[in-house]
């Protein structure tokens with residue numbers, strides 16, 4: 001019987017969760033214990049029907065994600081602890097994948113479990129484990145693949161191309177609009193789709209690119225950054241792809257009204273005066289009008305226009321434009337205003353020499369939770385950017401200093417970090433380390449001691465990414 005993707009992902013989460021329960025029980029009890037047996041029976045009930053129809057079941061750990069028969073499984077909040085446990089246990093054994101080629105019996109699973117548990121005390125856990133399960137021909141394991149420095153650079157190249165393609169497109173449309181020319185909505189859709197794709201495979205790296213805040217081309221970078229962050233929130237919320245794309249497009253256009261604000265005000269090197277603010281505050285309304293003027297009025301255009309109109313209206317309906325009567329803020333607007341706020345506060349602007357650090361910005365935004373910003377969506381956002389947002393400067397227990405390069409979904413305090421100075425203060429070539437890596441005794445190789453202010457040291461991740 002064919003099952004839908006949605007049903008399959010739900011089942012796959014159950015499989016990984018139950019496998020984790022088996023491993024955990026095996027860890028804490030004797031393998032002959034009833035709790036272990038019960039967990040194994042439940043696991044077999046879940047996976048065997050699947051193996052029968054599909055012919056095999058393969059569970060891979062790649063980076064922070066599990067893949068079940070090549071389908072990436074988003075980590076479910078309700079199973080967070082079990083996912084965290086199984087990820088760590090796989091890593092400790094250098095285990096990258098397990099394949100079950102035939103329906104399993106209890107005795108097969110017991111042999112597997114026994115090997116899995118014993119392996120951790122061994123100096124070569126993977127090889128020993130492979131040896132111990134070699135009698136069961138229908139269970140195969142593979143070694144964890146480390147991402148090499150070269151693959152890392154390739155990945156970075158692709159993400160960079162996507163990002164800068166989007167920025168130059170944003171620049172192009174804003175210039176066309178200023179000149180009263182027609183713009184290519186289809187192309188906007190393609191650009192956003194490429195960002196959605198990049199986000200699916202390299203979420204954290206693309207979010208990392210949003211730490212690039214160009215001083216001169218601020219508005220274009222900002223539009224793309226807000227689009228990326230909004231797409232990421234949509235994805236975290238598990239929205240359908242077409243909705244995620246729609247949010248990304250609306251975000252890309254949210255500040256389009258700024259094309260009608262005089263350059264002297266937009267790029268004024270000092271704080272705006274009251275009269276200038278008045279004009280600046282017209283950009284949401286002007287944006288809405290110009291979106292509706294662009295290409296006839298259809299549902300998508302109306303949605304984009306509403307987002308432009310609402311993006312500076314707070315959750316409690318304060319902010320601007322000032323409303324004559326209350327209105328509902330759309331779901332898209334509430335998402336985009338969170339992304340907008342975050343990007344604007346972490347940016348360096350012409351009149352603002354010191355951008356706020358990502359961590360400080362999150363703290364500030366949390367203070368406005370339920371007042372300026374939607375509290376539930378904000379929680380998702382904070383969880384997504386992590387305890388150490390990309391771009392945060394950290395001091396490690398090895399004495400090294402680094403910039404947070406890529407978040408870790410499961411252990412948010414163990415991101416990947418780009419080392420920019422060793423314990424002697426010598427600057428290196430910016431190699432990337434994973435704080436989730438453990439040494440042979442199972443302890444972490446490196447941990448964060450404290451965060452430092454990147455601005456104070458005149459450092460930014462953007463410089464290293466480029």
Ligand SMILES: [Fe+2]
Nearest residue numbers: 254255311312
């Ligand atoms: Fe704005």
Ligand SMILES: [Fe+2]
Nearest residue numbers: 222254255340
């Ligand atoms: Fe904005």
